[in-house]
Amino acid sequence: MKANLKLFNIVHLLRVSKVNVSINGTSHQCYTSRPDLEKKRAELMARGLPKQKPIPGVNNILLVASGKGGVGKSTTAVNLATAMATLQPKLEIGLLDADVFGPSIPLMMNVNESPLLTEDDLMVPLLNYGVKCMSMGFLVTERSAVMWRGLMVMSALEKLMRKVHWGNIDCLVIDTPPGTGDTHLSLIQNLPITGVVLVTTPQQAALQVVRRGITMLKKLNIPIVGIIENMSNITCPNCKTSISLFGSGTHQLAKEHGIEVLQDIPLDSDITNSGDSGKPIVVAEPDSSQALSYIQLAEKVADFLRKQSKLET
Template sequence: MNIQRILPRVYGILTNFNTCAPLTNTSTIRFQHDKSSINEHRAKVMAKGLPEKKPLPGVKSIVLVASGKGGVGKTTTAVNLACAMKVIEPDKEIGLLDADVFGPSVPLMMNISGEPMLNDDNLIEPLLNYGVKCMSMGLLVSGENAVVWRGLMVMQALERLTRHVAWGPLDCLVVDTPPGTGDTHLSLAQNLPIDGAIVVTTPQSAALQVTKRGLNMFDKLKVPIIGLVENMSHAVCKNCGTRNYIFGNETKQMAEQMQLEMIESFEVDPDMSECINSGKPAIYALPDSIHAEKYRQLANKVFKYISNKDKEEATATK
C-alpha cells in the first residue's frame, strides 16, 4: 500500500483551518464569570492532569538526543549513536526517529530515500539502512518543499511518526529532536516514557547558555539526563599536534555547575563533513578513527545506563 494513502491523515488538519467561520457580532459577547466560577473552572482543568504516558508497542527504551542551540552536531550525534549501538550489539534492534519536522536531515545522513510503505495493519514501515530502522518527515515530503505549519499540525505529524509507525520490536529508539525547547519536546515527554536524554552542545558561551535552558526544561519535564556530549571541543594541529580551543573551554565547568557528567567530547574533524554529505556515518566510513571509537564508547554508556535503569525499576516494583 502506498504512503500517499495516509498523507491526508497526516496533513488533513491543514484543510480544516479554512472551514472555521470568523466570529461575528463580537460586541454582543458578555463575560459574566465571577472570581469563584473562574477558580472552579481552573480546578477542573487542572484535575484533568497531563496526558497519560503510553509506551510505543514493541519498543523497550526511548532515548532523546537534544540541544538548546542548532548547528552543534546533534543529528550527527544521534545518527552515529544509533549506528554504534547496532555495531557493538548486533543482536539488538535499534531505531532512529527524526523528530525535527521543519529541518529533517536524517535521510541525508543515513542515505535513505523513497516513500515508506504501509503494512497490513495500516502502519508505516520504517526504512532500514545500516541495520537501523529509520523514520523522518523528510521521507514524506519533497526535499525542496518547506513545511510551514503551526504547532497543532506539528503535533499531529509527530503523533503519526511515533504511534503510526511499525517500530517494534525495538530494544532502543533514538529520537533526534529539533533544537530549542518547543512543542516537540513537551509532547514527547508528556506522551512517551522517556528513559533519558543526551544533550549536545559546543563550547561557545552562547551555546552553553542556551544548553542550560534545555537542561532546565528536561528537569521540569522530569526527563533524566544521561549526560552532556561536547562537539567541536578543540582542533588539533596536523603539524605539531597542539590542541587549539578555538571555541573556548567552558563545557566541563558548566557540567560541574549543573552536576552532570560530560559523557563524551569530540574534536573538530574535517572528515566528518564528508561522512555527513556521503550519507555514511563515521562509525562505518571511518571505523578506525578517534571519532568512531568515541561513538562506540558513547553507545556502551547508553546501553549501561538503560540496563541500570531497568534494574532500578525492577527493584522498585518488588
C-alpha cells in the same frame, strides 16, 4: 450600584467566596477560594493533561537534544544509533527524526525512499546500517518546504511516532529540533522518556541555551544521561596538536548541575564529510579515533540504560 456590580464580577471571575473574619474583636469581610471550585478546577486540569503512553514494541526512548541549532545534534544522533547497533548487533535500534521542518536523517543515513505500508496502514521504517529509520523527509521531496503551524506539526509528529510498525525496538533514538518548544513538550508529555543526551558546543552562546534545556528537563523530572561537548577542539594536520576553539565552559556547566560530560568530540572534516555522504563515521571509518569517540559514547549510554534495568546485555 456600579461598584457593587464590579465587585461581584471580580468575585465571580476569581471564583472566590466571601467570609467574615474577626480580628481583635472587629469583624472583617475577606474573600477566599471555594473548596468545591478548587477541587473541580484541579480535576479539569488533570483531565486535560496528556497521559504518557509507550510506543508499542519500543522499550527505551532516548532523546538527543540541544538548545542551539547547528551544534551537531543530528550527527551525534546518527552516529550514536549506528554505534549502538554496531556494538551489539543483537539489539534492535531505531532512529526517529523529530525535526519536521529540517529533517537530516535521510541524508546522513542515506535513505530516501517512501516507506511501505502494512495491512494496518502503518509505515514500515527504512533500514540501513542496522538501524530502523523514520523521518518527515521520507514523506516530502528534498526541495519541499514544510510550512505548518503548531497543531499540524504535532499531528505529523504523532504519526511519525505511533503510525509506524517499529516491531521490537530495544532503544529508539529521537533526534529533536533545537530549542525547548512544542515538539519537546509533546514528546516529554506523551512518551515515557528513558533519558536525554544533551549536545552543545563550548562557547557561551550555546551554553546559555542548553542551560535552559537542563532547567526544563529537571522541572519535568526527565533523566539526563549527560552532556556531549561537540566541536570541542581541532587537531592540527601538521603537528597533531589539539587546539581548543571555544574554551571549556561545558565542563563547568556540567559540574554546576551535577551532570556527566559523556564525551568530547572534535571538529573534524572526516565526521562532516561522512555525514554528508550518507555513511556515518562509525561505518565509514570504524577504526578511526573519531569513530572511537562515538563508540565510547554508545557504551556509556548502554550502561545508563542497563543501570535502569531497561536494556538487556
